[in-house]
Amino acid sequence: MKHEITLTINGASVTAKVDSRLLLVHFIREQLDLTGTHIGCDTSNCGACTILLNGKSVKSCTYLAVRADGAEITTIEGLSPEGTNHPIQQAFHDQHGLHCGFCTPGMILRSVDLLKNNPNPTEEEIRWGISGNLCRCTGYNNIVKSVQQAAQEMQKEKEATV
Amino acid sequence: MIPANFTYHKAASVKDAIAMAEELGEEAKFMSGGHSLLPMMKLRFATPEHIIDISKIDGLSYIKEDGDVLKIGALTTQTEMEYSDLLKENYHIFSDAIKLTADPSVRNVGTIGGNIAHGDAANDQPALMFAMRATIVAEGADGTKSIPIDEFFHGFYMTALEPTDILVEIQVPKARKGCGGAYQKVERKVGDYATAGVAVYLELDDAGVCQQVGIGLTNVSAVPMRVERAEELLRGQKITQDLIEQAGVITSEDCEPVSDLRGSEAYKRSLVNTITKRMLNKALERANQ
Numbered sequence: 001m002k003h004e005i006t007l008t009i010n011g012a013s014v015t016a017k018v019d020s021r022l023l024l025v026h027f028i029r030e031q032l033d034l035t036g037t038h039i040g041c042d043t044s045n046c047g048a049c050t051i052l053l054n055g056k057s058v059k060s061c062t063y064l065a066v067r068a069d070g071a072e073i074t075t076i077e078g079l080s081p082e083g084t085n086h087p088i089q090q091a092f093h094d095q096h097g098l099h100c101g102f103c104t105p106g107m108i109l110r111s112v113d114l115l116k117n118n119p120n121p122t123e124e125e126i127r128w129g130i131s132g133n134l135c136r137c138t139g140y141n142n143i144v145k146s147v148q149q150a151a152q153e154m155q156k157e158k159e160a161t162v
Numbered sequence: 163m164i165p166a167n168f169t170y171h172k173a174a175s176v177k178d179a180i181a182m183a184e185e186l187g188e189e190a191k192f193m194s195g196g197h198s199l200l201p202m203m204k205l206r207f208a209t210p211e212h213i214i215d216i217s218k219i220d221g222l223s224y225i226k227e228d229g230d231v232l233k234i235g236a237l238t239t240q241t242e243m244e245y246s247d248l249l250k251e252n253y254h255i256f257s258d259a260i261k262l263t264a265d266p267s268v269r270n271v272g273t274i275g276g277n278i279a280h281g282d283a284a285n286d287q288p289a290l291m292f293a294m295r296a297t298i299v300a301e302g303a304d305g306t307k308s309i310p311i312d313e314f315f316h317g318f319y320m321t322a323l324e325p326t327d328i329l330v331e332i333q334v335p336k337a338r339k340g341c342g343g344a345y346q347k348v349e350r351k352v353g354d355y356a357t358a359g360v361a362v363y364l365e366l367d368d369a370g371v372c373q374q375v376g377i378g379l380t381n382v383s384a385v386p387m388r389v390e391r392a393e394e395l396l397r398g399q400k401i402t403q404d405l406i407e408q409a410g411v412i413t414s415e416d417c418e419p420v421s422d423l424r425g426s427e428a429y430k431r432s433l434v435n436t437i438t439k440r441m442l443n444k445a446l447e448r449a450n451q
Contacts, residue, residue, distance in 0.1 A: 001169050020170035020213065042163050044201060044268060045353050056241070056270040062200050063271070066170050067215060110267060117245065131352040132265020 005069035009034070010078025018065045024058075025049045027065035028075060036076035036105045040134070047133030050106035051075050057113035059132070076105035079112070087157065088112060088150040097146030099137030107133050111147050119158075120151055165203035172215045176301050176328055179216050183326040184303055186212045192328060193217065194237055195272040197264070198280040222275075222330060225249060231297075231333045236275025244269060254448055255293070255343030255363060259286045262345075262359075265352050278314075279329045281321040281386075283379075284355040286347065288315065288386035292378030293343060293361035294334040302327035315386045340366040342448030344441040347380050348433055350424060356381040357424040358433045360413070362441040364401070364449045372396050377409070377438065382419040382430055389413045392438070401446055410439040 002017040009032060016031060028037050028051065037060060040048030044062040051060045052074040080086040088108050091097065098104045107130060114121065114129035121129060126147045127140070135143060171186070173179035183190050190212035193199055202208040216222075222237035225246050232253065234243070240260050243249055249256045263269060263277070263286050277287040278298065291298070291311045298309045303326040314322050323329060335341065347359025359380030365373045375396045377389040392409040399405055419430035 003170060020168055021165045023164060026164070042204070044197065044264075047265070047267060050267055057267040058271055059267050062197055062204075062268075064170065064196070064200070064213075066172075067196075067217065069172075113270070114266070128261065129266060132267045 003066045003069070005066055007068050007070060008072045010074060020064070020066060022065040023061055024051070024063040024065045024068055025060035027068075028060060028073075034075050034077050038102055038105060040102065040106075045132075045134065046103070047106040047110060047130075048103055050109045050133065052109050052112060055113070055116065057110045074109070074112075076108060079108065086112075087153040088115070088146070091146040091148075091150035091153065092143075095142050095146040095149055097138065097143045098135075103133060103135045103137075107135065107143060111150065114147070115151055115154060119155060121147070123148070163204040165200070166206055166209045168203075168210055169212050170215065171212060172218060175219055176216075176222075176330060179214050179219065179328055180301065180303055180326050182212075182214050183328075186214070188325050190214055190325070192279075194276040194279075195239065196276075197268050197272040198276060198282065198285070216328060217273075227336050230336050232336050234274055234332050234334075236279075236329045236331055237273050238275075240264075240269035240272050240274065240277070241266070243274060252337040253343070255290055255345050255361065255445075258343075258345040259290055259347075259361070262286065262347050262349070268353070274332060275329045278332065279321060279323060281315060281317075281319045283315075283383055283386045284381040285386075286345070286356070286359060286380055289359055289361035289378035289380040290343075290345060290363075291332065291334070292386065292388040293345075293363035293376035295363075295374070295376055297333040298322075298329060299331040299333065300327040300329050306330075308333075312388070318384050335365075340368070340449055342445045342451070344444035344448065346437050346441055346444075348437065355424070358382050358417075358419065358430050358437060360434060360437040360441050362438070362445040364396075364442075364445045366401075366449045369400075370450070371400050372398065377413060379413070379417055379434065382417040382434055384418070387418070389416050389438075391416055396442075401442070406439050406442045406446075409442060410435040413438040 006015045038048040040046035044059045049061040191210040222235040224235040244260045296311045343363035345361040347356040361378040363376045392412040414431040414435035421427045
């Protein structure tokens with residue numbers, strides 16, 4: 001049975017017909033062709049499929065597409081306007097927060113949620129904050145540094161706009 | 163991995179969901195956060211024919227004190243609990259547990275009601291519910307029922323909930339002076355099933371005598387359990403280090419762990435002994451604050 005869903009993805013409204021059992025990650029990758037959202041473990045352990053659903057980080061391999069009806073979704077493609085970097089993306093670039101890049105979209109979107117709830121996290125809070133996202137290359141140190149840089153930059157931006 | 167075929171139904175209200183469950187029969191399952199059920203469906207351990215989505219129902223997400231109880235709506239997410247000022251200030255046992263439950267993205271979706279209704283001894287909340295002697299409130303075809311936690315878990319993934327019953331609220335004692343709880347679990351890595359976990363809740367009178375105590379365990383038995391023999395030892399006593407030592411030993415004897423890739427039975431019993439003692443000390447310290 002197909003269900004019609006309408007949702008906003010990276011600012012654009014999308015209407016589609018989906019099967020009950022279609023997973024959100026497959027909808028995003030295969031129906032919307034947004035392949036920046038990766039599939040890693042497929043068991044909600046690794047966080048490669050992390051997206052923002054109504055502003056909160058969610059593992060899209062463990063979410064039914066039909067349940068996203070009415071939701072606002074942000075994937076890595078929509079985090080900042082084309083050709084620009086979000087402060088977190090820039091920080092991952094500056095601090096070498098990635099090697100192979102497979103975990104990076106998930107890491108960055110998870111970090112958006114983390115810094116929204118806790119704009120000035122300690123190193124320990126960052127490590128707990130990204131504990132559901134696995135990286136097999138970096139050993140995490142540069143990822144932590146990236147989140148720290150992003151936190152500082154985003155604080156500065158916030159102060160500048162007040 | 164994708165789940166076996168099923169038909170999705172979205173419930174607009176509790177009444178609506180119960181009516182759907184009555185119509186669809188036993189092959190229907192309720193889904194709230196879905197972070198326990200959907201992984202099982204993807205692995206084909208669960209193959210329900212119908213999923214009734216209760217996550218969009220309004221009014222079941224709240225944390226409030228009412229009279230002498232704390233009420234938590236079943237659809238309250240673990241993240242909402244994590245950031246609740248009320249829980250952070252007065253209910254440390256929840257803060258202890260939630261930061262150890264899965265990971266932040268899972269907690270954004272997973273609900274307290276689902277954590278309990280799933281009936282899995284590896285989930286964290288059942289141990290807390292035993293420790294705090296919770297009441298589980300469910301609505302079903304034959305009205306509202308309040309189920310004491312000791313009558314809630316019937317077997318491996320089996321609970322007192324009928325197929326048409328929806329867990330709507332949990333109730334635990336309101337925090338007051340002389341009460342304190344604590345929870346700790348050991349896991350190999352974030353998101354893994356617990357190797358072992360222990361929840362403790364103490365109620366002391368003005369003289370420091372233990373009036374009530376609950377000790378609940380995580381993932382060292384097939385069905386979530388409390389440790390009655392250790393509770394009996396402590397009830398009515400002024401809790402001393404000697405009693406805590408004895409309670410640790412009793413708990414390690416009465417739990418029912420099995421050897422698996424997380425450790426041998428002997429290791430798990432030893433771990434339960436250590437965590438029980440630590441949590442009794444921590445709960446005692448909090449109760450005396």
